[in-house]
Amino acid sequence: MADVSRVWQNKLFARTIGASYDLAMERPTAARRFGRLMMGADVDRIYRAMGAVGEMPNGSAILDVPCGGGIALRELRNSQRVRYVGVDISPAMLDRARRRISPQHQSDIAIIEGDIERMPFGNRLFDLCICFNGLHCVPDPPAAVREIARCLKPGGRLIGEFATRGQLRRADAYMALLRATGTFGRAGTPNEARQWFAEAGLLVETFECTGAIAHFVVRRPE
Secondary structure, eight states, rough: OOOOHHHHHHHHIIIIIIIIHHHTTTHHHHHHHHHIIIIIOOOOHHHHHHHHHHSSSSEEEEETOTTTTOOGGSSOOOOOOOOEEEESSSSSHHHHHHOOOOOOGGTTTEEOBBBBBBBBOOOOOEEHHHHHHHHSSOOOHHHHHHHHHHEEEEEEEEEEEEEESSSSSHHHHHHHHHHTTTSSOOOHHHHHHHHHHHHOOOOOEEEEETTTTTEEEOOOOO
């Protein structure tokens, strides 16, 4: 299996294959069709989950990792005043995210290059972390979950989704190809993911699969 971190740091890869995810998510009709065809998934659940960003009260701190091209930024309300930090290992994807920042939020948002397994933050800083299409694109998902848990405040939530193995034969075949190219990491099964959360000290509020996509909401205990 190719080194997924090194692959995503390649500018040409991120500007082509990586950017295709952003382009697809910008077109809900196309995203729904692809998600259902290839992954058997309900992509509308992902869009609804992103809505948690716009529900956060003023003064909240939000971590988006890996933020990719910043799709979730569009959920911020114009009047919302939060600290929003997007982190990704790919400079090219970060460039896309920075272009999405609206004039109303220029002073509220920081987009920085960083590794999800070693983030440059202190402990217990964020009220919400979102992680969309991320845990299957990292070398060590349990380490990534532990690092996110470290950065969450007591009571803070982690909301996201990832492509999971063992749910759908055609999706498994597709993901095997992506792992061979370094686009995906090893990801995990639903049972493995529950173990990641438990070992990181996070409590599962919601964990459901539609096709090969696992949708989750977990919380750091108070």
